[in-house]
Amino acid sequence: MGKESLSIRIASPDDAEEIRNIYAPYVRETAITFEYNVPSVKEFRGRMQKTLEKYPYLVAEKGGKILGYAYTGTFVGRAAYDWSAETSIYVKTDNRKTGVGKRLYSALENISAMQNILNLNACIGYPEIEDEYLTRNSVQFHEHLGYQLVGEFHKSGYKFGRWYNMVWMEKMLGTHDLNPSPVIPFPDLTSKALHEIGIKNPGIRM
Numbered sequence: 001m002g003k004e005s006l007s008i009r010i011a012s013p014d015d016a017e018e019i020r021n022i023y024a025p026y027v028r029e030t031a032i033t034f035e036y037n038v039p040s041v042k043e044f045r046g047r048m049q050k051t052l053e054k055y056p057y058l059v060a061e062k063g064g065k066i067l068g069y070a071y072t073g074t075f076v077g078r079a080a081y082d083w084s085a086e087t088s089i090y091v092k093t094d095n096r097k098t099g100v101g102k103r104l105y106s107a108l109e110n111i112s113a114m115q116n117i118l119n120l121n122a123c124i125g126y127p128e129i130e131d132e133y134l135t136r137n138s139v140q141f142h143e144h145l146g147y148q149l150v151g152e153f154h155k156s157g158y159k160f161g162r163w164y165n166m167v168w169m170e171k172m173l174g175t176h177d178l179n180p181s182p183v184i185p186f187p188d189l190t191s192k193a194l195h196e197i198g199i200k201n202p203g204i205r206m
C-alpha cells in the first residue's frame with residue numbers, strides 16, 4: 001500500500017466524537033486548555049456547528065484518521081472586532097511536532113484572508129515556570145509561524161492547584177485600510193476558491 005499523504009478538509013458533525021477524543025487528554029492532563037471537564041459529544045458537536053456558521057473548522061487527516069483540528073472564532077464579539085478572529089488548534093498528542101499544526105494553521109490563514117479577516121489572535125496558557133501540565137511550546141510554535149506576543153495576564157488561570165498566566169499573540173494578515181472590505185462568512189466562500197488552496201470536501205455546510 002502506498003504511503004498516505006496528509007490532507008486538510010472541512011470538519012463534519014460526524015467527526016465530533018473523534019475530534020473530542022483528541023481534545024480530551026488536553027483537558028484531563030494539561031493546562032493547555034483551562035477547561036476542567038471534557039464536553040459531551042453532543043456539546044462538542046454543537047460547538048462545531050456554531051463555529052461553522054461563520055468560521056472555518058478544519059481537520060488534518062491521514063489514512064482516514066484525524067490527527068488534529070483547528071478553527072477560528074469570534075474575537076470579543078463586538079461589530080468593530082469583525083476583522084479579527086481567535087484561533088484554536090489541537091493535535092493528537094503522539095503527532096505533535098510532525099508538521100500537522102503548521103499545515104492546519106496555514107490553511108486557516110489562507111481561509112481567513114479570503115474572508116477579509118486581517119488579524120488572527122491566539123490566547124495561550126503560559127507558565128511562569130514550566131511544569132508537567134504546561135510548557136511554553138505553544139508560544140514557541142506561534143512565534144515560529146510569525147505571531148508576536150502582545151499581552152500577558154498574570155495568574156489568571158487556576159488548574160491542578162496551580163496558577164498560570166495567559167498571553168495573547170497576534171498575526172497580521174493584511175493592511176488595515178480606512179475602508180476595509182466586509183468580512184465574508186465561511187459558508188459563503190465558493191467551493192472552487194477553497195479547492196484552489198487545497199481544502200478537501202468543501203461542500204459541507206451547516
